[in-house]
Every structure is written in structure tokens, then in C-alpha cells.
Amino acid sequence: MEPLRADWDGVRGAAATLIEEGKADEAKAFVEAFHSRLAQTRVLDPACGTGNFLYVAMARMKELEGEVLDLLVELGDDQYVAELTGHTITPENFLGIEINPRAAAIAQLVLWIGYLQWHFRVNGADRTPPEPILRDVKTIENRDALIEWDDKVAELDDAGEPVTWWDGETMKEHPVTGKKVPDETARVEVYRYVKPRAAKWPKADFIVGNPPFHGARTVRATNPVGYIEAVRQVYDIVPENADFVMFWWHKAAIATANASTVRLGFITTKSITQSFSRAVMASHMADKRRVSIVFAIPNHPWIDEADGADVRVAFTVAASGKQTGRKLEVLIERPIADGAFEVEFAETHGLINPSLRTEVDLQEAKxxxxxxxxxSVGFQLTGKGFVVGEELISELSDAERQSFVFSLLGAREIVQTRLQRRVIDVCEVVSEADLRRASPTIYQHLVNSVKPERDVNARKSVREKWWVYGEAxxxxxxxxxxxxxxxxxxxxxxxxxxxxxxxxxxxxxxxxxxxxxxxxxxxxxxxxxxxxxxxxxxxxxxxxxxxxxxxxxxxxxxxxxxxxxxxxxxxxxxxxxxxxxxxxxxxxxxxxxxxxxxxxxxxxxxxxxxxxxxxxxxxxxxxxxxxxxxxxxxxxxxxxxxxxxxxxxxxxxxxxxxxxxxxxxxxxxxxxxxxxxxxxxxxxxxxxxxxxLDLGETAAALPDNVIPWPGSLPEQVSAVQSILTAAATPLAPQDVARAFKGKRAATVRPVLDALAGIGMARRLKDGRYAA
Ligand SMILES: C[S@@+](CC[C@H](N)C(=O)[O-])C[C@H]1O[C@@H](n2cnc3c(N)ncnc32)[C@H](O)[C@@H]1O
Known part of the structure; x- marks a missing residue:
């Protein structure tokens, strides 16, 4: 909900500014436009089970829609609200994919029931929703979320008999040890998936869910033999030992990187941070950071739906581009009624890496x-002949020695061997003739020991100024x-x-x-x-x-x-x-x-x-x-x-x-x-x-990049608000204006005042503003 809520804050701020300026109609138009965007927002759960996640998403979005409509009523826009039918949030905004036909049917029903509950709560029991009440809208698809295929054929052996495999489930008692061992007589046929390819997901603004928590072994047990091989064939980027859920993460990350999806949010096992699963996240976060993790809880208690067992899960939310995120570390957890937990968190901010640890973004340092x-890096001699022994040094006059011979130090001399090397440095001598005059001995030595090597150097300056170090x-x-x-x-x-x-x-x-x-x-x-x-x-x-x-x-x-x-x-x-x-x-x-x-x-x-x-x-x-x-x-x-x-x-x-x-x-x-x-x-x-005049205040920390002033008022409000929130200290309007290309205090002051007016910023006595 965070991105929707952030947009809404921007719209509320913009509306407040416009109303103050006496432009109530424009304010209404902004809020209406936000509502119609909200009403088109689609959420996908590509392993939706009986639809719990979609149901909760619908409840939260309906809450937000309620706030938006309240504001429209306050603005006197009763007509818009009265004519809402058809473009409001309904189960049609919530899409699901589920392989289990029964669960898929329940999920569709859960959405409609949730919608009707909400409708009657808000409108009263006597106001029926628009007909037909249970529209035959199919937003939950009963199919495989990972692959599609042309055909599924039984594998045959050389004798034309079906190839079979232990069913991965049935056990029997060992006649000697009495222990449970696989019952090799319980066999299932092995299938070959013909032309497997990536399953398509419907376009959605948000992708959420808790796809199956399986390691590679249990995937085999719960799917037809041959299935996982077909999945791997299609998604060879996912390593063999990665958790099954990573196929969903991978697909959702592609949609997020393309920015067709605003955010993905999955609950997975906490093993998502182990090397094979981590590698999947890393592949989407590497180099140009196509996606970033913007929220994570690496290790949280959870009750498994399948068998009610206590498990540990990780929450990951990713968005496109390079962004910092919020990480919650569970500090204290207390079991409460119904298997739920009361949890206290410690929060950190920063770049979240695929191990779900926050990193300081060192790149931000300027x-x-x-x-x-x-x-500076030290001198690069480019010519072994510059390093000289006692024999040559003893030929030099005191003056020559003082001006041109020095101790030479390398990394090895600092930390390892302690050689006493001496080096000639005549880099400040302007011309060959000057050098010949200043020290014939050095000149002759360098002509014979450095110049031949320099004569074949690719860089012209290194060839011509052969007595000067390569990097002087x-x-x-x-x-x-x-x-x-x-x-x-x-x-x-x-x-x-x-x-x-x-x-x-x-x-x-x-x-x-x-x-x-x-x-x-x-x-x-x-x-x-x-x-x-x-x-x-x-x-x-x-x-x-x-x-x-x-x-x-x-x-x-x-x-x-x-x-x-x-x-x-x-x-x-x-x-x-x-x-x-x-x-x-x-x-x-x-x-x-x-x-x-x-x-x-x-x-x-x-x-x-x-x-x-x-x-x-x-x-x-x-x-x-x-x-x-x-x-x-x-x-x-x-x-x-x-x-x-x-x-x-x-x-x-x-x-x-x-x-x-x-x-x-x-x-x-x-x-x-x-x-x-x-x-x-x-x-x-x-x-x-x-x-x-500085009274000891730390300087206002502003974004590193000066950004263009956004075109629309809601975006301006959001941008100003995020600058205030990111600043370590209160900011004067001129400080905020400096963050925007070519803007002055007068441009940003009304926005700051509007934010203060609706309680999203504080105006301090000294004229500065704080988040
Ligand atoms: C952990 S459950 C999700 C439960 C769900 N959040 C709910 O609210 O009921 C994982 C779901 O993924 C489904 N599933 C497993 N493999 C699938 C596949 N290849 N394609 C689509 N759904 C799959 C399972 O049937 C199961 O319902």
C-alpha cells in the first residue's frame, strides 16, 4: 500500500494548495483523477491459493478508496460519487493464478464475499450493489503459473512400456529394521512436457503472494515427474538448488524491472538468503540495479498452512531501479492466541543487498x-635505468647527488623487504640539453639505460621526454x-x-x-x-x-x-x-x-x-x-x-x-x-x-542530484515532502528550492505551507520546515 498511500499524500497536499488558492474545481479534478487511477490498479497473486492475500489487498484498497471519496464529498463533488458505478474497486482489480482447481474456485468466491461485506458495511444492509451482484467475472485462473506446454506425454522405455518412478510419497516398513522406507511399488508415470515455455502473467501494478515453500526435493514429490525438468528448461537462470518460490520471484522481478509492475512483494522461506536463492535476487539487482529491495524482514515466525508447523519466513518487497529500503529485524517475539505472534522490530535503512542486509550506499559519498x-599515486618511472647503484652515485658531485638522487620507496619496501634503493629524478629538467649541462654523468647513464626502452614506447610524450618519468x-x-x-x-x-x-x-x-x-x-x-x-x-x-x-x-x-x-x-x-x-x-x-x-x-x-x-x-x-x-x-x-x-x-x-x-x-x-x-x-x-553566523547547526543535507521541478502539483508535493523527510535537519524554503533545477524559495514555499496545513510538515518559528 505504501506507493498508493504516498501518491495519495501528494494528491491531498496538492488539493489543499489549490483550495487555498481558491481553485476548488482543479482540486476536485486532481482527486477524481487519483480515484480513477486507483480504480484501475490491479493486484496479482500468481499462487493465490484460496485468495487470502488478494482479499486483504482489496480491504486495504477499499479503505483508501473510502478516504478519497470522503474528500470528494467534502469538496462538494457529490455527483462524481453518486455516479461511481462501474469505475470503483471491485473483485475485478484482483487477479490470481492457482493450480489447484478447488482453491481457485474458492479464491474467486472469497473476493466477491469480501466485496459484498464491505459494500453492506459502508452502504447499509438495504442498499444492494449494482446488478448482477455476483458477476461472472473470472479473475482467478486455474492453471500453472510457471509454464505452458503443447502436450504432456508419458515417457516410454525401449520396449514401449511407460517409464515410471517412485511416487515420492508412499512409504513401507522395512522388513528387517522396521523403519519407514520408500515403497518402490508405488509408482507414477514419468511425463515429458512438449514445447514447454514461460507462462504469461496478466499485467498488474502489484504482484504479491506466498508461492509454494519447497526445496528442490519436495517440488519433485508434489508435481508430476518431469515437471520440474520442464520448468528448469524454460528458466535456466534459476539455479538448480534454489527454492521453488524463486521462479515466481524471478518472473515478478522481470515485470518490476520493466516498470510494468510498481512492486513485487513475496513471503518466502527465510532460506531465500542462502546462496542459490540469493543468486536469483542478485541477478536482478546486479550492475545497473534493475530492481532493488525496498522492504525486507529476513526472519519472521510463521505458521505453515499445509501442516500448521512453525516455520521461519522472509518478506521481500522489490521495486525498479536503484533505491534504498527499510529492513525490519525481529528483536522480540511472543506467541499469542491462535498461533499468532506479537513481534517487536528494529528498523534500519539503506541499500538492501541480496543477503537482506542493509548496506551503506558508499556511492553516495562525493x-x-x-x-x-x-x-597522488606515486611516480611511475617507465625505465629501469632510473634506479641506480653506488657505482654511479659515487661518480656524481655532491651538488648532483643532492639535486638528482633520492631514496626510492615501493609498497614492498613499506611492508616487506627493506631494500635501500636509490633513484634518479631529473623530471624537472626542461630539455635534453639542460640535462647534459647539469649532469653529464646522469645524462650519459640515462641515454644508455632509459632512452632505448623509451624510443619504442607507444606514447609520444614518453618517447620524446625520455629523461622524465612516465608519470612524473x-x-x-x-x-x-x-x-x-x-x-x-x-x-x-x-x-x-x-x-x-x-x-x-x-x-x-x-x-x-x-x-x-x-x-x-x-x-x-x-x-x-x-x-x-x-x-x-x-x-x-x-x-x-x-x-x-x-x-x-x-x-x-x-x-x-x-x-x-x-x-x-x-x-x-x-x-x-x-x-x-x-x-x-x-x-x-x-x-x-x-x-x-x-x-x-x-x-x-x-x-x-x-x-x-x-x-x-x-x-x-x-x-x-x-x-x-x-x-x-x-x-x-x-x-x-x-x-x-x-x-x-x-x-x-x-x-x-x-x-x-x-x-x-x-x-x-x-x-x-x-x-x-x-x-x-x-x-x-x-x-x-x-x-x-552558523550557530552550530549541521548543514542541511540535500539530495545529491538537482532534480527537475515536477510538472504536476501532486508530484511537486510528493517531491518536496520526500526532501523534507530525507533531510537530517529542518530546511528553509531556499534550501528545498536548491534541490530543484532553477527554482527559488517562492516556488516551493506554497507547497511547504500546504504540507504544513494538512499536518504533513511542521513550520518552525524561524521560518524553516521539518517533516
Ligand atoms: C503457500 S500456498 C499460497 C496460499 C495463499 N496465499 C492463500 O491465501 O491461500 C501456495 C499455492 O501455490 C499453488 N501452486 C503450487 N504450484 C503452482 C504452480 N505451478 N502454479 C500455480 N499455483 C501453484 C498451490 O496450490 C498453493 O495453493
């Missing part, structure tokens, strides 16, 4: 200008100028570690460099809050499935804590500096130790796993407990800097970071940018005046 220009990071180099140190992290590594390196160190393209020379930032980046973010955003790579640190995903959108008091910054700075110094000291004193080894031991400590002898030795020499203490202190201090509890789950951290990113993006759109290095990134920047 690149922040505040973090711009201070990070010219836009990033200025960020390093004037700094004493930089922060470096491996692009791909088992453990995400950030280390401080002199700014002269050339980190190669297996690293990401961050031009921040304050240990405070090392603390933030090394904190659990950032590590959880980096892991979720960066993904994993390679045989080792190691986490990656992608600058665009992990660093650029990361919201650093704002307005951190200096004393707290100092504490973070001190802990991070101590951590970096301790690790360096340990590695210098013990040649066999590496950061990977130390962090493997740290991981074991955190998991509470007993250490092996080798690990204990590394722990003792590597002072791993001390390393852990620094990390724990950093985690607690950084959580304090954000003003968050220190024990948030990973999911909560991600939810809060995405929300904070949105707030920051909204601030940045207003011109308030919390630069990490303002003196370098934006020396002329002036914060907007509102920053000083």
Missing part, C-alpha cells in the same frame, strides 16, 4: 574539495614543496598502514602519497574510522585478495573531523608520532621483522588467538603490544574528534561517514570549505559570512 590536490606527477609535485615529510601507504597490501617518509623520498606507483606533514593527519588516517572507510571503499585485488587504497575512493571523499579542539589534536598528533617512531625503531633494530609480520601478530592479538612460538618471538622483539596500545589510543581519540562513541560497528561508522560527507558536500556547495592545507590549497580563500 569527492570533497577540502581534500583536493594533496594526494607534475600537478602533485608542488604539494610536496616546502614540506619536511609526507605520508605514504601501499596501494595494495594485506594491512593498511600509513608511514611518514621524508619528502625527498620518491614513492613509486605501488604507493599513494599524501602531502600532509603533520602527524595529526597520520593519526586520523591510521584510525579505525579511516581504515574501515578505506577498506569498504577501496575493494580488494589480486590473488591475496588484498585491500587497495584508491585515492579517488578512499582519500578524496573522506570527511576529516571538523572543528577539533587543539588539545585533542595534540594528543592525536603525539600518539601517531609515537606509533611511527616505535615502528621505525623496531624495524631498524631487527632486520628480519617487517610491518606485515608485526601487523599479522597484532591481528592475532585482536582476534584473541593464542600466538605460535614464532609469533610470540616477533611479538616480544617487535613490541607489538605497544603498537597495539598506540592504535587503541588513536582509535579512541579520533572517535572523540568526530564526537562519536568509540565502539561503533563498522556499518555504523560507514553510515556516519557517508552522512558527514553529504553534510560537507552541502557546505562546500554553499562555499564553506574545510581545506586540509588552506595555505597551499586556497591561499586566497575567504570563508562565506554564513560560516561565522
Amino acid at each position: 569527492t570533497l574539495r577540502a581534500n583536493s590536490d594533496v594526494s 606527477r607534475n600537478t602533485f609535485r608542488p604539494a610536496l614543496k616546502g614540506l619536511a615529510s609526507q605520508i605514504v601507504t601501499p596501494l595494495t597490501a594485506k594491512h593498511r598502514v600509513f608511514v611518514v617518509e621524508p619528502v625527498s623520498t620518491r614513492a613509486d606507483s605501488t604507493c599513494v602519497c599524501i602531502a600532509l606533514d603533520d602527524h595529526y593527519f597520520l593519526g586520523i588516517l591510521s584510525s579505525r574510522i579511516h581504515l574501515v572507510w578505506a577498506l569498504a571503499n577501496g575493494g580488494r585485488l589480486g590473488v591475496g585478495d588484498d585491500p587497495r587504497y584508491l585515492k579517488g575512493e578512499c582519500f578524496d571523499p573522506f570527511p576529516f573531523p571538523g572543528d577539533v579542539p587543539e588539545p585533542l589534536k595534540d594528543k592525536i598528533r603525539a600518539e601517531a608520532e609515537a606509533l611511527d617512531a616505535l615502528r621505525k625503531r623496531v624495524l631498524e633494530s631487527h632486520e628480519d621483522l617487517t610491518l606485515t609480520k608485526l601487523y599479522n601478530v597484532l591481528e592475532a592479538l585482536r582476534e584473541g588467538r593464542p600466538l605460535t612460538d614464532a609469533e610470540r618471538d616477533m611479538h616480544d622483539r617487535g613490541l607489538v603490544t605497544l603498537i597495539r596500545q598506540h592504535h587503541d589510543a588513536i582509535d579512541a581519540l579520533v572517535a572523540e574528534a568526530y564526537g562519536w562513541p568509540a565502539d561503533l560497528s563498522d556499518e555504523e561508522i560507514l553510515t556516519r561517514l557517508v552522512a558527514l560527507n553529504k553534510e560537507r558536500a552541502a557546505e562546500e556547495a554553499r562555499g564553506l570549505i574545510r581545506w586540509l592545507r588552506p595555505e597551499y590549497q586556497a591561499p586566497d580563500y575567504k570563508a562565506p559570512v554564513t560560516q561565522t
